[in-house]
Amino acid sequence: MTTFRFDGAEIPFRRGQSVAAALLAAGVSAVRRTRGADAPRGVFCGIGVCFDCLATIDGAGGVRTCQVIATEGLEVTSAEPAASAPPPSESAALETVADLAIVGGGPAGMAAAAAALEGGLRVVLMDAGAEVGGQYWRFPPAGSDLGRGEDLHHDLATYAGLRERLAEGERAGRLDLRRGTEVWATVRTGQAWRVHLTPTSPRPGVITARWLLVATGAHDLALPFPGWDLPGVMTVGGLQSLLKGSDVLPGQRVVVAGSGPFLLPVAAGLAARGSRVLALCEAGRPGGWARGLPAVVAQPGKVREAAGYAALLARHRVQLRSATVVVRALGAQRLEAVEVARLDRSGRVDRSSAQQIEVDALGVSWGFVPRLDLLTPHRPRMRRGVDGQMVVAVDGWQASSIPGLLVAGETCGVGGAGLALAEGRLAGLGVRAAQGERLDDAQVARLRREVASLRRFADLVQARTVVLHGWLHDQPDDTVLCRCEETRLGAARAVIAQHGDLDPGLLKHHTRAGMGWCQGRICGPATRMLCGTPDRVEERLLATPVRLGDLAARSDMHRSENPAMKEPT
Amino acid sequence: MKVLVIGAGIIGSAIARWAARAGVEVVVLDGAGAASGTTSRGEGNILLSDKAPGLELDLARLSRTLWDDLGEDLGRERFELQDKGGLVVPTSPEATAALDAFATSQRVAGVQARSVEDVHDLEPYLAPDLASGMHYPEDAQVQPVLAAHALLADARAAGARVFLGDPVIGGTLSGPGVRTASGAVHRADAVVNAAGTWGGAVGRLLGAPVPVLPRRGFILVTEPCPPMIRHKVYSADYVANVASSDAGLETSCVVESTPGGTILIGASRERVGFELALRVEVVERLAAQAVRLYPVLAGRQLLRVYRGFRPYCPDHLPVIGPDPRLPWLLHACGHEGAGIGLATGTAALVTAYLTGDDPGLVDAFAGLKPNRLLTEEAS
Numbered sequence: 001m002t003t004f005r006f007d008g009a010e011i012p013f014r015r016g017q018s019v020a021a022a023l024l025a026a027g028v029s030a031v032r033r034t035r036g037a038d039a040p041r042g043v044f045c046g047i048g049v050c051f052d053c054l055a056t057i058d059g060a061g062g063v064r065t066c067q068v069i070a071t072e073g074l075e076v077t078s079a080e081p082a083a084s085a086p087p088p089s090e091s092a093a094l095e096t097v098a099d100l101a102i103v104g105g106g107p108a109g110m111a112a113a114a115a116a117l118e119g120g121l122r123v124v125l126m127d128a129g130a131e132v133g134g135q136y137w138r139f140p141p142a143g144s145d146l147g148r149g150e151d152l153h154h155d156l157a158t159y160a161g162l163r164e165r166l167a168e169g170e171r172a173g174r175l176d177l178r179r180g181t182e183v184w185a186t187v188r189t190g191q192a193w194r195v196h197l198t199p200t201s202p203r204p205g206v207i208t209a210r211w212l213l214v215a216t217g218a219h220d221l222a223l224p225f226p227g228w229d230l231p232g233v234m235t236v237g238g239l240q241s242l243l244k245g246s247d248v249l250p251g252q253r254v255v256v257a258g259s260g261p262f263l264l265p266v267a268a269g270l271a272a273r274g275s276r277v278l279a280l281c282e283a284g285r286p287g288g289w290a291r292g293l294p295a296v297v298a299q300p301g302k303v304r305e306a307a308g309y310a311a312l313l314a315r316h317r318v319q320l321r322s323a324t325v326v327v328r329a330l331g332a333q334r335l336e337a338v339e340v341a342r343l344d345r346s347g348r349v350d351r352s353s354a355q356q357i358e359v360d361a362l363g364v365s366w367g368f369v370p371r372l373d374l375l376t377p378h379r380p381r382m383r384r385g386v387d388g389q390m391v392v393a394v395d396g397w398q399a400s401s402i403p404g405l406l407v408a409g410e411t412c413g414v415g416g417a418g419l420a421l422a423e424g425r426l427a428g429l430g431v432r433a434a435q436g437e438r439l440d441d442a443q444v445a446r447l448r449r450e451v452a453s454l455r456r457f458a459d460l461v462q463a464r465t466v467v468l469h470g471w472l473h474d475q476p477d478d479t480v481l482c483r484c485e486e487t488r489l490g491a492a493r494a495v496i497a498q499h500g501d502l503d504p505g506l507l508k509h510h511t512r513a514g515m516g517w518c519q520g521r522i523c524g525p526a527t528r529m530l531c532g533t534p535d536r537v538e539e540r541l542l543a544t545p546v547r548l549g550d551l552a553a554r555s556d557m558h559r560s561e562n563p564a565m566k567e568p569t
Numbered sequence: 570m571k572v573l574v575i576g577a578g579i580i581g582s583a584i585a586r587w588a589a590r591a592g593v594e595v596v597v598l599d600g601a602g603a604a605s606g607t608t609s610r611g612e613g614n615i616l617l618s619d620k621a622p623g624l625e626l627d628l629a630r631l632s633r634t635l636w637d638d639l640g641e642d643l644g645r646e647r648f649e650l651q652d653k654g655g656l657v658v659p660t661s662p663e664a665t666a667a668l669d670a671f672a673t674s675q676r677v678a679g680v681q682a683r684s685v686e687d688v689h690d691l692e693p694y695l696a697p698d699l700a701s702g703m704h705y706p707e708d709a710q711v712q713p714v715l716a717a718h719a720l721l722a723d724a725r726a727a728g729a730r731v732f733l734g735d736p737v738i739g740g741t742l743s744g745p746g747v748r749t750a751s752g753a754v755h756r757a758d759a760v761v762n763a764a765g766t767w768g769g770a771v772g773r774l775l776g777a778p779v780p781v782l783p784r785r786g787f788i789l790v791t792e793p794c795p796p797m798i799r800h801k802v803y804s805a806d807y808v809a810n811v812a813s814s815d816a817g818l819e820t821s822c823v824v825e826s827t828p829g830g831t832i833l834i835g836a837s838r839e840r841v842g843f844e845l846a847l848r849v850e851v852v853e854r855l856a857a858q859a860v861r862l863y864p865v866l867a868g869r870q871l872l873r874v875y876r877g878f879r880p881y882c883p884d885h886l887p888v889i890g891p892d893p894r895l896p897w898l899l900h901a902c903g904h905e906g907a908g909i910g911l912a913t914g915t916a917a918l919v920t921a922y923l924t925g926d927d928p929g930l931v932d933a934f935a936g937l938k939p940n941r942l943l944t945e946e947a948s
Contacts, residue, residue, distance in 0.1 A: 061870070549866070555853035
């Protein structure tokens with residue numbers, strides 16, 4: 001049995017599992033405690049967005065355990081790193097030139113890469129995960145001991161086809177596929193984009209390309225409620241990442257709650273693998289979906305898929321509860337039970353219907369938040385999605401208003417894998433067209449019709465996904481708003497009451513909400529709701545944290561100023 | 570006496586509070602939110618240490634006293650006013666000599682500057698090879714957004730009215746007043762241009778431009794760390810950079826911690842207009858300089874980078890006083906990177922102009938009046 005150590009204890013793992021998943025499988029639900037309230041924290045988002053699962057690994061502090069594949073002998077601790085800093089990673093002067101740089105190896109990024117490679121372009125495809133496929137096709141990394149969980153996936157033939165074309169591209173030397181790679185900044189210089197990789201990426205450095213496609217997908221929209229910071233409460237995407245990526249059941253007894261079609265496949269997957277899914281709570285009411293019938297009929301695949309989940313859930317006797325929400329998570333050091341309650345006709349919680357269910361894991365999701373961090377600093381033209389969130393506006397080639405900046409998938413409007421595939425392909429073809437290639441007009445027209453049809457369907461689904469505008473009103477003052485800084489809802493309410501017209505950018509100066517590790521990525525939707533500024537677009541010049549020592553090592557300034565780094569004379 | 574204050578940043582908020590407390594009828598206008606411009610983009614410096622003897626240092630010393638008074642009145646914790654003191658650390662023998670000479674001149678002007686044999690007595694985590702430094706116990710820090718909001722709230726309590734999110738688009742046809750985007754017309758006896766980096770544009774809209782231009786700066790923010798940096802610590806070349814007129818990039822390290830545990834690392838200076846794009850070399854250089862001072866920071870994660878645009882005048886002094894072309898218009902902008910620290914003194918000075926109650930103060934700072942910046946063609 002292979003093991004790593006966590007705070008001195010030996011933790012067994014199977015090759016391919018993330019550190020966070022192995023810890024959870026070993027019964028460690030809290031990876032660390034918070035600086036302020038000394039509250040336990042564990043896996044929440046599971047995909048590197050929330051920074052709850054931080055630990056010190058081999059001396060390096062602030063590492064997301066959900067993003068690190070476990071290896072033999074790792075030293076993982078919940079303690080602060082020692083004062084002596086670990087040496088900076090390998091110097092990162094490596095420059096790579098390509099025609100198209102793609103950030104995000106999900107369906108959109110893969111399809112774009114495949115289309116561009118067909119036209120003879122040089123492509124760099126980057127993904128933070130250990131394997132391409134995004135959240136939709138999420139597999140353990142190559143060479144792992146884990147099952148591939150093919151029964152948990154859809155459209156595997158499409159995936160296999162795309163993988164084959166990417167492999168051809170690699171063999172031809174025109175695709176540079178970078179797994180486990182994160183981008184901390186993108187800068188436009190003249191006609192080119194410079195994509196800066198984090199120094200901890202396997203091959204750090206800078207990618208220079210004429211075209212940049214940002215296909216970074218989305219993460220779950222989570223809204224505060226009492227107890228949502230307890231270990232064991234996760235996003236639905238977090239549950240899925242543990243199951244698909246690390247073959248770990250997040251709990252024996254699970255409740256999945258929130259709204260939207262994403263709840264179904266995850267609940268079905270958990271049930272298929274042996275979790276007892278004690279309830280699937282959908283805030284919406286039955287019948288809501290049927291109103292979108294014409295568009296649904298145009299997407300028969302979606303109907304079949306949903307019917308499949310429904311049959312699976314019925315087989316495992318999973319209770320589907322509509323107009324029902326989780327109002328509280330209960331437990332001392334970790335989740336022990338949830339309280340569910342019905343919503344009345346006006347969408348308010350009917351407290352008299354409250355009922356407790358004992359669980360080990362809860363997944364929550366109210367839809368998706370597009371990951372725009374690499375886009376908003378360039379100030380592209382935005383549009384309001386049907387769910388009220390701002391996304392990047394694109395033209396018929398998936399081009400944003402910024403020259404050379406392309407967008408596909410959830411970053412230009414939440415719409416799921418099918419739409420992302422079509423948009424990605426269109427983006428790849430668009431680069432070929434811009435490079436002067438004559439494309440088959442009929443093929444492009446077909447693809448655009450497909451995008452339009454899938455977009456209509458996605459918009460209908462999103463419109464049916466319940467967004468509870470009154471949700472925050474029902475939450476008590478001591479509810480945690482910002483998980484990182486442990487700002488309470490009451491504190492934010494008091495500041496807003498005193499100063500009135502504050503936007504989230506100014507609220508954070510008073511309450512620190514959004515100033516912590518995740519930089520407001522998780523609490524952002526809630527703070528925007530509180531401030532009444534739903535269409536505010538957050539700008540983060542740094543898309544992901546970078547160690548100061550690693551940045552310093554890249555600076556010439558440092559070499560000339562610091563005698564210790566001079567060449568020996 | 571009724572005054573319109575254009576700008577609800579730290580300068581406009583302080584002026585509104587001082588003037589309202591002095592019995593002036595105050596209306597504050599801002600095109601965006603309160604403290605949403607450069608005020609929210611700085612470290613909150615209240616510094617004497619970086620200023621050479623002269624009018625700016627005089628204003629800084631006045632302001633320093635008034636910040637303490639304000640802390641007494643409103644509660645220091647309300648805007649995180651901290652007497653943390655500054656520590657200037659030379660990283661070369663030439664810088665040591667220059668710093669000693671600079672501190673000597675400052676002492677003559679009344680600044681407390683204590684020579685420190687071993688900087689590690691004050692800052693144990695500084696790089697081991699650093700030795701002597703200069704301690705400025707009067708340097709302080711404030712959370713600028715909280716300060717501006719507290720000042721504005723106090724101004725409101727004293728009767729000031731505040732209109733946000735409605736930009737000024739021009740003057741009125743005759744007499745003191747402005748028109749705003751919403752169609753409103755505000756009239757008063759005097760108008761104060763406290764629009765900071767946008768002060769040049771506001772002056773132009775009213776027919777009396779002043780040469781205030783943006784000087785961009787990036788600030789780096791780390792993860793929350795355990796307490797390890799107690800003072801505002803900066804390398805000695807910071808002083809030279811603040812006073813420099815070089816258009817290119819200058820970086821000089823300022824490192825300090827905040828009550829939230831994060832560590833702020835500044836400061837770069839570039840004249841690139843209102844260019845928003847991130848410059849990676851700037852981030853890398855600031856990181857290198859910070860790690861040079863504090864090797865312990867090498868293992869810490871950078872979480873955020875933000876930028877702001879300091880309002881600067883060609884001679885690096887703020888422009889405070891009535892405009893000779895439009896005597897009802899007072900400028901109070903162009904404080905460059907020192908606006909937070911200088912806000913209280915500026916407010917007292919502007920209030921003295923408005924009420925006529927303190928001719929001595931007005932005389933003492935006559936050298937900051939706009940006249941000095943107005944060339945033949947500009948006036």
